[in-house]
Amino acid sequence: MATVYEQRRARLAQILKKRDIDMFFVCDPVNVGYLCGFTGGDSFLMVGRDAAAMLLTDGRFETFLKEEIPDLAIYVRKTSEPFSRALAKASKEFFPSKESGSYAVESGTISLRMFELVESVLDRTAVPVCGAIEALRMKKDRTEITAIRRSARAAIEGFGAIKAGLQKEWSEIDLRNELDYQMRRAGADDVSFPTIVAVGSRAALPHAEPTCKLIGEGESVLIDWGAKYRGYASDLTRVLMTRKKISKKLTDIYQTVLKAQQKAIQTIRPGITAGEVDRAARQVIEEAGYGRCFNHGLGHGLGLAIHDAGAFSVGNDLQLRPGMVMTVEPGIYLPGRLGVRIEDDVLITPGGAEVLTRSLGSSLEEMFVPLP
């Protein structure tokens, strides 16, 4: 039976055939991992139109590769061997139709220097290809969905731990440190992006880095966090309410954002466009009078990258298909006053959407953690 990597390369090979390309020189380490399972870095994968592959790597990874990925063809460059010579030998071995064959490079990630080196060694003009493997990665296979579920579970467990132990004397940085630690204790390999913690009005700043501001200083704290598990990201946002009573404004805004999110999730189904889903959420927020306060897209693809291809954005005509995993994260921001965003991770299914992070809860009642 074909491995998951062979299946992925078979999908890539179809694209190569269609575009009449004989070999794809893959340099993005995430894409290399996706197509052959090797995640050590500093290595390059050649994929042929027959879906065969060869990894150009170095001695540090030889033992690992022979044990963990024994079926993968590898060329091991010695420390003393110049990269260009190794590439010449490896490509000749893998890709013998050197004089006539065409090849592609990933123009969005290959550096100018590496590109010039590859061109000089292969002695032909490359076909620049951008986003093709990223487009393949949009539809997740079973292995990937399992990893995202595990990643979401670690993120949710970590959050549960800090919610239970929240201290008003913690700074945003302290909360970040505890949350990141607790996600790992819950099985995460790492965080999937730098955790955002924003007390009170700081929640209105996009991409707020944690500061020394204390949790007790505001009536709410926005937390945007995610775990990484076997390479796969989860991505969540919640706003905890740290007072017994919160302002009417904050209450209204919270309920509006939640309603917008629920509306978007109900709208999701195969065949609909990403723009229509964005519209569904945006309409709820506009009707509540906060249209100008929702100044970003509704969500993005999620997978090996925290921002995988695909976006719930205004007018995007990307058609949803089963197997896509996306975030749904409407927000309302009043600069200098407050900010609310609610974010969940959603798998597009044949029947609609499965919220992978539902167990976390998102009702306003569940967000109350009043501090003494």
Place this chain on the structure above:
Amino acid sequence: MATVYEQRRARLAQILKKRDIDMFFVCDPVNVGYLCGFTGGDSFLMVGRDAAAMLLTDGRFETFLKEEIPDLAIYVRKTSEPFSRALAKASKEFFPSKESGSYAVESGTISLRMFELVESVLDRTAVPVCGAIEALRMKKDRTEITAIRRSARAAIEGFGAIKAGLQKEWSEIDLRNELDYQMRRAGADDVSFPTIVAVGSRAALPHAEPTCKLIGEGESVLIDWGAKYRGYASDLTRVLMTRKKISKKLTDIYQTVLKAQQKAIQTIRPGITAGEVDRAARQVIEEAGYGRCFNHGLGHGLGLAIHDAGAFSVGNDLQLRPGMVMTVEPGIYLPGRLGVRIEDDVLITPGGAEVLTRSLGSSLEEMFVPLP
């Protein structure tokens, strides 16, 4: 008085003048931060031969920039504005001698796609430059040395905490989780690279990722870790001895590696070459009969990157200068049996070398943490 960023740009401007380049289009986010103080990402810096600069950024960062770096000229691209149009307008504003002026790009980091876009907008051929800013970054200024000292302190304090609390039931992953957490509690913003924890024979594997193996399963545990503080990395390695008595082989190897490291550090002074320092350590290891078991360079530059430019490697004729910060990390590896590496961070001073991580201790006696 010129800011530290102006001083750095003035050094870059001298290179531009020498090479008759009018403008440097900087895209590496680390170099952008080094030259203007902005670390938000997704932004590009144009530096002129008069050391002036303009940042091409987007709306997310506008408030931050106006508050934190008010003196920096910025062009804020709106969400609806295509990048190419923004670049055309910003470059015309910053770099009016468009028709005749020459400009450089960082060929080692600019992507092929971005390079083609810049070339089409500026409508001239770029000068590919590789490693010029990285070479400037080798000599650290006072701000940078202070940050590296703080980074080293957080790494040392974190290590002290896990050494004091070490449990034989911890897995390598548990130890990694605790150490990363403790470094942050000691003031680190983050880790500087994925922490390595390797019990017993796993220490002989290069770049060993932590596994479920328990600390109690070996007689030693190799830990290679570092903190990040305001962007600056520290990088340390120690081998803790978890038995009351360790084998004669491990004792001999430890003492040999330590002697090699001390010899290298005594050799360091301005004017000597990096290769000579590598030689000094390698000779000690060769004389002890382990020459073939030290299969990597003696050290590397340290700063904003965990591998900054500069390397203590065989035959490297790079001359040491005051202000450089380097790791010194000899090792001896017996595959399948054991591995020892001792790594410290060293500032090259006018008189020789200052070990920034000396307070950690490295004698064999200090490495004993026998577990019950």
